[in-house]
Amino acid sequence: MAKPAKSDRQAKIDAIRKQQKGADKRRGYAIVAVCGVIAAAIIAVPLYGIISDEVESSQYSSLALDEIGASADVCGEITTEPAADSGTHVPQEQQVTYDTAPPAFGPHWNIAGVAPVSGAREFYTVEDRPELEALVHNLEHGFTVLWYDEDIDDEAMADLRGIADKFSDDSNRRNAFIAAPWTSEDGEAFPDDQDIALTHWSAGGAGESDTSLQVGVWQYCSEPSGAAVEAFMTEYPQQDSPEPNTAL
Missing domain, CATH: 1.20.5 (Single alpha-helices involved in coiled-coils or other helix-helix interfaces)
Structure with a gap:
């Protein structure tokens, strides 16, 4: 059918x-x-x-360090002022108000922002930067801290990363370098048209034990300059600090 x-x-x-x-x-x-x-x-x-x-x-x-970024003449004169508070530790939960932007010395936490051991980093961003009080502890132990304005452009940021990479050999304690941002929440702005600041806590000379000779050291720059970093750290090496050889 x-x-x-x-x-x-x-x-x-x-x-x-x-x-x-x-x-x-x-x-x-x-x-x-x-x-x-x-x-x-x-x-x-x-x-x-x-x-x-x-x-x-x-x-x-x-590239060699002194070939990265601008020439050293983008930086101003190095300035110093008498330093104090070597060994002055405050509780970790206490925030310190520093008189300078950025600090080169002062009271600090008894912990380091970065320790010179395997796995240490040399470059930090706004998102992962250690606290100021920890970085000042690094200054006490001989680190040079390069602070950069949080609003720098991509080209400057790339130069900073290139500079920081030159200090990645953490087996050498003298490669004591940190690049970290300085933000509007940290304190006053840098001087006009200056986006970079180098700081060091000097003992007044390598091996110097007279605390009255200690000074904070600053140098401001309009752009990143590997040549300026090299000259600054040659004049103020890691051993020229209040506590160059003690563990962080």
């Missing part, structure tokens, strides 16, 4: 169902495609950051 022909109504229903199935399938493909794009983006963003950091590092790896 021949199969009865579908009614017009049933045929229309079957056609609609077929269209819906096709639309559902296309929608499923679209969802999968969108998810794939999102997943690729999630993977690509950190991967891009890693690749760009590696590209930046490779740009500076062949």
Whole structure:
């Protein structure tokens, strides 16, 4: 017996169902495609950051420290003022208000922002910078801290990273260098048109034990300068500090 022909109504229903199935399938493909794009983006963003950091590092790896950034004449004269509070520790929960922007000496926590051991870092951002009171402890132990304005441009930031990389050999205690941001929450702004500040806590000479000779040292620069950093740290080495040899 021949199969009865579908009614017009049933045929229309079957056609609609077929269209819906096709639309559902296309929608499923679209969802999968969108998810794939999102997943690729999630993977690509950190991967891009890693690749760009590696590209930046490779740009500076062949350069000597004094070839990175601007020439030393973008920096002003080195200034000093009598320093105090060597060995003056305050509780870790206490914040210290420093009179200078940035500090080169003063009361501090009895912990270091960075210890000169394997895994130490030389470059910090606003998001991960140690507290001021910890960094001043590093100054007491001979570190040079390069402070940079939080609003510097990408080119200057790349130069700073290149400079910091030159001190990544933490087996040498004399490579005691930290680059860290100075923010509006930390205190007064740097002098006009100065985005960089180098600081050191000097004992008044390597091996000097007379605390009355201690000074804080500052040098402000309009741009990052590896040549200025090299000259500053040659004049004020890690051993010229109140506590150059004691453990952090």
